[in-house]
Amino acid sequence: MLKFISGLLRTRQQFTSKLANLFRGKQKLDAETLSELETILLNADVGFATTESIIQYLTKQKINPEQAEAAIQDYLTSLLEPCVAPLVIQNKPFVILMIGINGAGKTTTIGKIAKQLQSQGKSVMLAAGDTFRAAAIEQLDAWGQRNNIPVISQHTGADSASVVFDALQSTQAKNIDVLLADTAGRLHTNDNLLEELKKVKRVMHKLDPNAPHETMLVLDASIGQNGLQQALKFHESLGVTGLAITKLDGTAKGGIIFAIAEQLKLPIRYVGIGEGIDDLIPFDAKTFVEDLFVKD
16 A cells, blocks of 8 residues: 555654664674664664564574564564454444544544545544633534534533533434544543543443443554553553554654554554545554565
């Protein structure tokens, strides 16, 4: 996929292009070569634990330099494959609660998912649950108007749980297929704000004990290892069921996806590789790794 190849350019330059040069002309994977490999992996934000597991794998399998690049590619694919799980809309209404910190791209991701679902013949409603940021409400309203999708919103500073409750009621009454609920961006370290998200989920339960059917965490790939810490905390607090990893096109730290996959083993629903409406792509492990190893 050409879009994927171009979107991963910066990570490829930081990571896989350097691998090829590292192994070229080497007779064996000696301590110096493995140390250089460790540096390359860490600089691509693959993370310490995942880096160590890759090096241990190469050592135990007695991989030689000629085999090393292909062996790493296979190993990385095996890390990601358990996380391939496309979003499946099963219930009606199917409720997707979007969470994450400010700047991760939540509202934009909501708009892109809404457009994709609409193109699949699904009816969609949006809930402007980020009531702390007036721009978020305006942004979601703009998405709705542009794509003829209804948006439930209240004034800035309104209770987020109340907005989502109203939206779910409306979704049920109008027999709409999917409700996408935005929430205020919050740091994973702020326990009070995490409690507000728990309240949103409790309020949903009053109308549908199974809602939300998907709690999707939006992570900004460009923040590297901080993204992993966010994911761990959000998952512990709220039970994340899927991930959307954004801004892979703007970072050399795309290796963070491997650390997230190895440590959380959560479904990666989408990856974002650009600003366009079609640049949010359902995740496929084999395609992702193959395109990461394409020779420029």
